[in-house]
Amino acid sequence: MAVKARRHTVDASLNINSMMDMMTIILVFLLKSYSTSDISVAPSDNLQLPTSSSQKAPELAVNLVVASNQIVVDGVPVLNLDKTPDEENPGQNLTTVPEDEKRGQVITKLYDRLLEKAESSKALGERSGSTEHEFKGRILMQVDRNMPFAVVREVMYTAGQAQFGEFRFVVYKSE
Template identity: 30%
Template sequence: MARRRRKNRRKDGTTAPLRLTSMMDILTVLLLFLLKSFVVEGEVITPVPGVDLPESSSDAAPQASVVVAIFDNTVMLDGQMVTRLENGSSDDGLLIAPLADRLNQTRAKELEIAQLRGEDVDYSPKIAIQGDRDISFEVLERVMYTCNQSGFGDIALAVIGAS
């Protein structure tokens, strides 16, 4: 520290001050930009790691909801793995039984919370599906069917927005 002080000291004994004004300007602009992005975006669902969402021109905002993620034939519900889908149809037809069980449990819990809050009359279960761009429509169809059978009829298909 003493050596640094000696370095900054000129030959005539005066100290050369470090000009931080331009750096302060950059940091202030950056800080304002970041704070503004937080205020405007207001993300209500978080992208699940490993899911490469398709791009879209849609600008409809996703709603806060239960999140089902599908990638590499793996189905996850709220960040927890539920099942792996085998290629081809199963014995249950379109229904994915493990996902249906978990969704029924989730809906029962949400309904219980809504009743405690006195909001059970307006309660409508919502679900967001984050499907990887490489999955086939067959998988998406089965997940949507299962969601609908479990009472989650209000479905949002998450995409990367245009902006």
């Protein structure tokens, strides 16, 4: 018995029209969320920024991150923070700066690092000769939303001693 095994040679070209549609939608969405922001935030469990109604755009400055476990200046970790048991709320921990890292209110390692940054920014400003690059003492602070004010105060005081007097608190924009 003869079996007919006739193969059809079909010209099977892939229809990419629907894929094209999808790509176009993705492209438009991504173009809409395109940004040329000066600063970036690395989201992690240890750094959750608060939300605010402020509309002011961030500008480039020294980046100081106070996460719940450490302090980072321009991407370089400076010191680790302690978690001590909270006496007033048993069972909860309170973030503090280790006592041996402090001299009075000044956090010594952070002070040294920030002073170094301030000096190099000043030198750069003088060399460039333009007012745009002049050292203005601006510092971007990214602080975890649950950080107690005691730590924020010590960090701000240290930054103030190291010639940084204008704070820019980085927050998530609401709406």
